[in-house]
Amino acid sequence: MNDFLLRTKTARRLYHEHAESLPIIDYHNHLDARDLVEDRLFENITQLWIAPDPYKHRAMRLAGVPERFITGNATDREKFDAWAATVPQTIGNPLYHWTALELKRYFDITEPLSPDNADRVWDACRERGYTARQLIANVECLCISERLTGDLDAYTRLKGFPTRILPSVRDAETLDTARLDEFQQLGCRLADHGTDDFSSLRSLACEYARRGWIMQLHFGAQRETSTRLRKLAGPAGGYATIGNRCDIPGLCRFLDDLEQDGCLPRMILYPLNPSDYAAIATLTGSFPGKLQFGPAWWYNDHALGIRHHLDTLANYGLLATFIGMTTDSRCLLSMVRHEYFRRVLCDWLGEKVEAGELPPNLGGLVRALCYENARQWILSHD
Numbered sequence: 001m002n003d004f005l006l007r008t009k010t011a012r013r014l015y016h017e018h019a020e021s022l023p024i025i026d027y028h029n030h031l032d033a034r035d036l037v038e039d040r041l042f043e044n045i046t047q048l049w050i051a052p053d054p055y056k057h058r059a060m061r062l063a064g065v066p067e068r069f070i071t072g073n074a075t076d077r078e079k080f081d082a083w084a085a086t087v088p089q090t091i092g093n094p095l096y097h098w099t100a101l102e103l104k105r106y107f108d109i110t111e112p113l114s115p116d117n118a119d120r121v122w123d124a125c126r127e128r129g130y131t132a133r134q135l136i137a138n139v140e141c142l143c144i145s146e147r148l149t150g151d152l153d154a155y156t157r158l159k160g161f162p163t164r165i166l167p168s169v170r171d172a173e174t175l176d177t178a179r180l181d182e183f184q185q186l187g188c189r190l191a192d193h194g195t196d197d198f199s200s201l202r203s204l205a206c207e208y209a210r211r212g213w214i215m216q217l218h219f220g221a222q223r224e225t226s227t228r229l230r231k232l233a234g235p236a237g238g239y240a241t242i243g244n245r246c247d248i249p250g251l252c253r254f255l256d257d258l259e260q261d262g263c264l265p266r267m268i269l270y271p272l273n274p275s276d277y278a279a280i281a282t283l284t285g286s287f288p289g290k291l292q293f294g295p296a297w298w299y300n301d302h303a304l305g306i307r308h309h310l311d312t313l314a315n316y317g318l319l320a321t322f323i324g325m326t327t328d329s330r331c332l333l334s335m336v337r338h339e340y341f342r343r344v345l346c347d348w349l350g351e352k353v354e355a356g357e358l359p360p361n362l363g364g365l366v367r368a369l370c371y372e373n374a375r376q377w378i379l380s381h382d
Helices: 009-019 033-037 045-050 054-062 076-090 094-107 115-128 153-157 177-185 198-211 227-233 248-260 274-283 303-316 332-354 363-379
Strands: 024-029 139-147 164-170 190-194 214-219 266-271 291-293
Touching: 009 332, 009 363, 024 190, 024 332, 024 363, 033 153, 033 164, 045 076, 045 115, 045 332, 054 076, 054 094, 054 227, 076 094, 076 115, 094 115, 094 332, 139 363, 153 164, 164 177, 177 198, 190 198, 198 214, 198 248, 248 274, 266 274, 274 291, 274 303, 291 303, 303 332, 332 363
Parallel strands: 024 139, 139 164, 164 190, 190 214, 214 266, 266 291
Antiparallel strands: none
16 A cells, blocks of 8 residues: 555655655544543454444445444444445445555555455454554644533643643533633643534634634534434434535624634634535635635545645645644544545645646645644644
8 A cells, every 4th residue: 555546656756755754733533532541452443443433334324234233232343344344335435445544554454344354354453452542653733622511631631641632622602711721721722613603603712812722613514414313323423414505704704703803713614515615715815814724524535525625725725824634533543544635635736746737846835734734823822
């Protein structure tokens, strides 16, 4: 897999010389900080890899796997076998590539997972074993999304850990400055909201601006679909869909009101509906220095979606200022999605270089988009 997704000589040079060894800054995810405090040794590959991943759960449902073998009371081995039977059906879906990368990078398994080799892969993963901290050896910083009322003890205990583990505020509904102080004392610098009603966030946005925090807005998701699955799998069960386009006039009014009042925080905007890409990319020029068109998110973080995002940002904004990938994941092994993004990025750039559209000396741009811009935007405001 050395040159996986790297289809030109330039792509291979850019990736191997400039992107491959860069540290990871994952500025938005839903990992469990307690696993890192305890340096959890996962009982088996299902507990580590399948149980926390709604992407896999969704694919198994699409493949006709009964819910008992996804989130139900089947044994961990039975759930692993169900995923092994699903993987060959994911060809064309990013899960096929992510599965291969995860098995290769963490367990040195090079054969595609299938029912034919499920026993061998299960045993190899069990023999290798990993603790939570070993899995993030190449990660410089994790910003983990936590409810305002969540337990922050893990972050106190992780101070001084080589990888910076910082909490970020998730979907705060009220302005509780004392609680925000507690987050800030632990290094918090981001707050995220999943909503299409921006007007309700004004007081929170002003408070984030006062603190120098970054506000993340995730919008365009239709989260209420199947009541049956919500009851079975919970609110993050992998059954949401892409929703309506963004209310661009409403978003503009929200941003303009904040700017007029001197309290517009820096923001990362994550549209789920790709129809919003051009509008969001151009909007970054209306509030320069304040807005980032966030990375291809959720249903868009496949190669086609990443390329669409890069094309849109490059044509309507400034690619060179982009802060790069984040996983938005609940699984530690998902850090390989940074590798996936870097490979897609270098392949996209390599094509353009070899077509004569771009100059060949793009190493600095690659380093900026894969690491340096995120470090500057997220971590340099200590």
